[in-house]
Amino acid sequence: MKILGIETSCDETAASVVEDGHRLLSNVVASSMDLHVKYGGVVPEIAARSHIEAILPVIQQALNDAGCSWDDIDGIAVTYGAGLGGSLLIGVLTARTLAIAHKKPLYGINHVEGHVYANFLTDTSLPGLQMRKTQPEFPMLAVIVSGGHSQLVLFRDHFDYTLLGQTQDDAIGEAFDKVAKILGLPYPGGPSVAKAAESGNDHAFDLPKAKMGKYDFSFSGLKTAVLRLAQAQIGESYDFPSSKLSERLSEAQKHDIAASFQRIAIETMVDKAKVAYEEFQPASVVIAGGVAASQELRKQLTAALPSSPIEYPDFKLCTDNGAMIATLGCFKMMRDQPTADPYTLAIDPNLSM
Numbered sequence: 539m540k541i542l543g544i545e546t547s548c549d550e551t552a553a554s555v556v557e558d559g560h561r562l563l564s565n566v567v568a569s570s571m572d573l574h575v576k577y578g579g580v581v582p583e584i585a586a587r588s589h590i591e592a593i594l595p596v597i598q599q600a601l602n603d604a605g606c607s608w609d610d611i612d613g614i615a616v617t618y619g620a621g622l623g624g625s626l627l628i629g630v631l632t633a634r635t636l637a638i639a640h641k642k643p644l645y646g647i648n649h650v651e652g653h654v655y656a657n658f659l660t661d662t663s664l665p666g667l668q669m670r671k672t673q674p675e676f677p678m679l680a681v682i683v684s685g686g687h688s689q690l691v692l693f694r695d696h697f698d699y700t701l702l703g704q705t706q707d708d709a710i711g712e713a714f715d716k717v718a719k720i721l722g723l724p725y726p727g728g729p730s731v732a733k734a735a736e737s738g739n740d741h742a743f744d745l746p747k748a749k750m751g752k753y754d755f756s757f758s759g760l761k762t763a764v765l766r767l768a769q770a771q772i773g774e775s776y777d778f779p780s781s782k783l784s785e786r787l788s789e790a791q792k793h794d795i796a797a798s799f800q801r802i803a804i805e806t807m808v809d810k811a812k813v814a815y816e817e818f819q820p821a822s823v824v825i826a827g828g829v830a831a832s833q834e835l836r837k838q839l840t841a842a843l844p845s846s847p848i849e850y851p852d853f854k855l856c857t858d859n860g861a862m863i864a865t866l867g868c869f870k871m872m873r874d875q876p877t878a879d880p881y882t883l884a885i886d887p888n889l890s891m
């Protein structure tokens with residue numbers, strides 16, 4: 539069974555073909571990130587326009603790379619939420635049209651649930667990917683860390699899960715992006731903070747961890763603490779404009795702040811993942827979402843759960859891609875989950891788990 543997955547929830551226009559829920563046949567990702575960098579964040583209108591230009595060539599490339607014609611495709615899976623409205627619309631309308639034109643079943647995919655399914659991909663002949671060796675087993679604890687979400691979810695089986703807790707304000711990836719802005723590092727903040735942190739001392743500063751409900755998180759206080767720390771480091775008070783901070787901070791100060799922030803932000807997630815692990819004794823733990831590309835997260839989680847060897851997905855499968863969407867589409871088809879009506883499937887920008 540081969541499913542074409544389409545993902546356009548943010549700035550990546552992505553399409554992929556996945557076979558039987560584990561074999562990656564193609565993975566094409568076109569990003570409009572270059573167009574957003576100068577604004578320090580994704581501009582929704584620019585992202586939507588870029589999707590319109592890229593989507594059909596990206597889908598065709600995904601079919602070509604997989605050696606597939608439309609006859610070989612058994613179904614289409616598309617992200618319908620959560621995400622930017624204009625961006626989601628392009629993917630969903632394209633998928634609906636293709637499903638009607640080629641008479642294929644259509645599956646609407648929750649983007650965040652899709653991220654988790656990057657962990658079910660175990661083989662590919664595509665170059666440059668370090669695949670997991672095995673699929674995760676249930677019950678499975680998912681640590682979901684992206685630009686829009688920070689959640690702990692317990693999966694008892696496919697399509698049977700409970701949200702244990704989530705952030706009450708900013709997502710962890712958003713905190714990386716905001717801290718990068720304070721430090722004058724390029725967008726997206728995750729990779730640039732991680733790079734700056736490499737040459738910093740992660741214990742240079744004591745930053746606070748929010749005290750929340752058992753499995754809930756908060757990252758907005760940490761971001762403000764970084765702002766106050768940066769102001770204090772240059773001897774200014776809380777009303778000094780954040781946009782002028784980076785020119786006054788030394789490289790060494792930036793590196794130490796980045797490293798201290800990264801350690802605490804990741805610890806915040808890992809502490810609670812450990813509590814959940816001890817309470818629910820899952821058969822597997824997976825990480826999902828853009829921040830799952832963080833080396834620091836992998837390092838801390840491996841150290842925190844020594845009795846649970848964790849397999850990690852390839853870095854390229856952590857940030858937004860069509861492969862994770864196609865993989866979840868495969869499981870929907872294999873498990874006889876309901877299909878979406880190609881004439882009516884609507885976007886849901888605020889969809890939650």
Ligand code: KG4
Binds near residue numbers: 727728729857
């Ligand atoms: O999953 P994703 O591609 O998009 C959303 O669904 O939000 O996640 C994007 C987020 C951004 O906030 C980005 O800064 C973060 O993932 N990110 C990272 C790393 N790579 C991307 N955060 C920490 N370390 C990284 N290496």
Ligand code: ZN
Binds near residue numbers: 684685828858
């Ligand atoms: Zn995402």
